[in-house]
Amino acid sequence: MAFDLNKNDGAKKEPSKFDLSKGEVEKPAGKSSGWLIGLLGIMVVGGGIWYYASGKTDPAAKTSAPNVSSDQASVVVPASPAKEKVSGMDTTAVAKVKSTEIKEDSISKTSIDAAPAKLPTEALKALNHSVPVTFVQGSSSFASTNKTLIKHIVAYLIKNPTVSVHIDGYASSDGPIALNQQISQARADAFKNHLTALNIEASRISTTGKGIENPIASNHTVSGRKRNRRIEITLL
Amino acid sequence: MSSFNLNKGDRFSLSKAAPGLTVVKIGMGWDPNEEPGGPEFDLDVSAFSIGGDFKIPSDSYFTFYGQIRMGNKIEDKVEKGLFRPFTEDGAIIGAIDDPDGSRSDGDDDEDMFIDLSKVSDKIEQIIICCTICKYPHDNKKDRRTLDLNFGKVNDCYIRIVDESNGAEILRYDLKDQYTNEDAVEFGRLFRVGESWEFEAMGRAHTGSLQTLVDMYT
Numbered sequence: 001m002a003f004d005l006n007k008n009d010g011a012k013k014e015p016s017k018f019d020l021s022k023g024e025v026e027k028p029a030g031k032s033s034g035w036l037i038g039l040l041g042i043m044v045v046g047g048g049i050w051y052y053a054s055g056k057t058d059p060a061a062k063t064s065a066p067n068v069s070s071d072q073a074s075v076v077v078p079a080s081p082a083k084e085k086v087s088g089m090d091t092t093a094v095a096k097v098k099s100t101e102i103k104e105d106s107i108s109k110t111s112i113d114a115a116p117a118k119l120p121t122e123a124l125k126a127l128n129h130s131v132p133v134t135f136v137q138g139s140s141s142f143a144s145t146n147k148t149l150i151k152h153i154v155a156y157l158i159k160n161p162t163v164s165v166h167i168d169g170y171a172s173s174d175g176p177i178a179l180n181q182q183i184s185q186a187r188a189d190a191f192k193n194h195l196t197a198l199n200i201e202a203s204r205i206s207t208t209g210k211g212i213e214n215p216i217a218s219n220h221t222v223s224g225r226k227r228n229r230r231i232e233i234t235l236l
Numbered sequence: 237m238s239s240f241n242l243n244k245g246d247r248f249s250l251s252k253a254a255p256g257l258t259v260v261k262i263g264m265g266w267d268p269n270e271e272p273g274g275p276e277f278d279l280d281v282s283a284f285s286i287g288g289d290f291k292i293p294s295d296s297y298f299t300f301y302g303q304i305r306m307g308n309k310i311e312d313k314v315e316k317g318l319f320r321p322f323t324e325d326g327a328i329i330g331a332i333d334d335p336d337g338s339r340s341d342g343d344d345d346e347d348m349f350i351d352l353s354k355v356s357d358k359i360e361q362i363i364i365c366c367t368i369c370k371y372p373h374d375n376k377k378d379r380r381t382l383d384l385n386f387g388k389v390n391d392c393y394i395r396i397v398d399e400s401n402g403a404e405i406l407r408y409d410l411k412d413q414y415t416n417e418d419a420v421e422f423g424r425l426f427r428v429g430e431s432w433e434f435e436a437m438g439r440a441h442t443g444s445l446q447t448l449v450d451m452y453t
Contacts, residue, residue, distance in 0.1 A: 003295065003453075004302050005445060006373045007278070007335065018449050019302055020373040022278075022335055136269060136390055143267035143390065147276075194272045222409075223265065223344075226391065 127153060128234050131216075133191060135229040137174060140186040142194075143229065153233060154198045164204040166234045167191050172225035173212050185209025191231045239395070239404040242436040248406050250352075250396070251431030258353045259399040262364055263344030264422065267390040275380035278369040279389070281331045281346040282445065284452040285323060285359045292453055293358045296323050299330040299348065300445070320348075327354035328362070335375050349399060350425070352432050361426035363437075363452065364394060367445040368418040386414035386440060394422040396434060408436040418444045 004019010132150045136143045157163060169188030171180035188207035196202045217224035242248060250257055268277035282300035287293050296308045303309060303321030312318045312332055321330035331346040350362065368389075370381040386392070392410035397403065408423060417440035424435050441447045 003298065003449070004305060005449065007301075007369055007375045017453065018298065018300075018446075019305070020300075020369075020445055020449075022301060022333060022369065022373070022375050134267075136267060142270050142272065145270055145272075197272060222391070222393070226265075226267065 127156065129232045131227075131230045131232055133194075133231060134226060135187050135190075135231075137172070137225075137229065138183065140183065140190040142190070143226070150194075150198075154195070154200060156235070157195075157200050157204065164206065164236045165195070165200070166236055167205065167207045167231050168234070169207065169209045169231045170214065170228055171212050172228040173215070173219035174225060177211060181209055181211040183209075184211050187229070187231050191233075240406045242406055242408040242434075244408075244412070244436055244438040246408075247433050247435045249428070249431060249433050250405060250425075251433075253405055254398050254403075257398055257400075257405075257432075259349060259351045260405070261347055261349055261397040261399045263347045263395045263397060264364075264366060264393065265345045266366070266392045269388045269390060275378045275384060276335070276374070276376065277384060277389070278335045278374060278381075279345070280333065280367050280369055280445065281348060282365050282367065282448070283328055283330065283348060283350075284363045284365070284448065285328065285355070286361055286363065286452055287358050288360055290452065293356075294324065296321075297359065298449070298453060299323060299328050301331075301333040303330065304333070323356075325354055325356035325359070327351050327356065327359075335369070344395075352425075361424050363424045363448075364422050365445075365448055366392070366420050366422055367448065370418060370444050373445075385416045385418050386420060387416065389414075392420070392422075394436075406434060408438070410438055412438055412440065414440050417442055419447055421448070 003017050004021050006019050006021015127149075130149055130153075131146070132153065133145045134143045135141065153165070157165060167188040169184035169186070169191075171184045171187070173180075175183075185207065186209070188209055192202065192205045192207050195205055212219070212228070215224070215228045216230070217227040219225055219228060240248060240253070250260070262281075262283075264281050266279055268279065270277050280301060282298070284292055285297040285299070292298050295306070296303065299321050301321065304319050308321055308324070309319040310322050310329060312320055315332065318332045320332055322328060327350060329349045331348050334346065348364075355362070368381070368384050368386070369375075370384060371377060371379045374381050393407060394410075395407040396405045398405055410420065410422070414420075419441040421437045421439040421441075423437050425432050426435065427433075443450075
């Protein structure tokens with residue numbers, strides 16, 4: 001039996017008897033977006049032809065023509081991306097964030113979309129004091145990143161331009177206290193830089209280095225110290 | 237019972253350390269040095285259950301994420317809706333695939349479970365591996381993943397836990413410095429008479445998971 005070693009839908013080219021692809025999740029999204037784009041194209045072309053033809057032959061159609069174009073706009077969807085573009089975020093990035101949210105957590109997407117002006121309590125609980133990244137020992141380089149969480153944070157900040165974010169940096173108990181204080185500040189600053197690279201204004205982000213305070217795991221184990229090398233965010 | 241730290245090449249008798257041991261959890265962890273905006277690090281745990289000929293006796297004895305697609309899967313007891321691969325003898329329940337690392341907020345990044353009492357007589361050893369998923373097998377078909385290797389991964393470890401009481405029996409921290417390897421055989425469980433032993437292997441390869449597939453199938 002052949003094994004599929006791919007994680008995407010390119011398995012057909014793989015000569016191995018195992019298929020190592022992981023693409024089951026990605027496949028439907030690719031197909032549906034292709035299908036949507038095709039449908040959209042047909043509708044735009046068809047609508048344009050119909051509008052042009054009916055506008056010439058039947059004056060009464062002039063009143064219905066605008067309805068057609070407004071229908072198209074509602075099918076096309078990007079009414080909201082257009083808004084987001086104004087706020088400075090790359091449209092493609094916004095679309096990516098949205099599609100991931102739909103796949104991964106439709107509940108949080110609904111809550112973010114439904115109440116953009118105010119953070120719902122549940123979403124607040126999920127984002128506040130969350131740990132989007134951990135760090136390499138003695139460094140402000142990211143060791144692991146929770147990309148889904150970061151996408152949620154960025155999407156929320158873009159939708160809510162009046163909200164600011166505070167970042168607390170932490171260190172494990174390894175090394176001298178003074179050094180840990182510096183490293184914790186550097187970690188908070190590193191995540192601030194990461195957010196600004198994702199188009200969040202620096203003026204909306206504050207940072208504090210908390211040193212070895214508030215450990216979330218035991219500093220007596222390697223895995224505990226790994227978890228303590230982190231930042232936490234609070235939305236204000 | 238205190239845990240033993242092994243070095244590369246060390247062997248350890250599980251049956252002597254924990255008499256009556258049946259189900260073990262194999263926990264593995266790592267810290268990829270992921271750069272913001274860089275390619276996604278996707279590390280996978282897999283196991284090859286091999287016989288005396290050093291080959292898997294049938295397809296399901298290659299425990300990896302792709303077995304879910306092949307129907308050899310079982311729903312996780314805790315995380316409903318997520319599936320783990322399993323072998324046809326029912327002895328090994330593999331890891332839940334975590335392509336973006338979002339589940340990696342606990343002690344172990346990935347884990348698998350082995351019921352030593354159920355391992356088929358055809359199987360003489362179980363090789364536990366960790367590999368970096370790269371183009372063209374990765375989810376995003378990102379060619380930049382071709383440059384990833386274990387030299388960019390810190391704090392790799394494997395540990396064996398007695399699932400009946402949660403006690404860690406042994407641990408092996410990978411200390412070798414790798415430069416371009418993308419597949420590591422962490423360790424192997426092998427039969428010694430009626431008992432099981434573990435060897436800390438730390439054997440690295442290039443060619444990612446495909447290399448190991450070619451070796452053991």
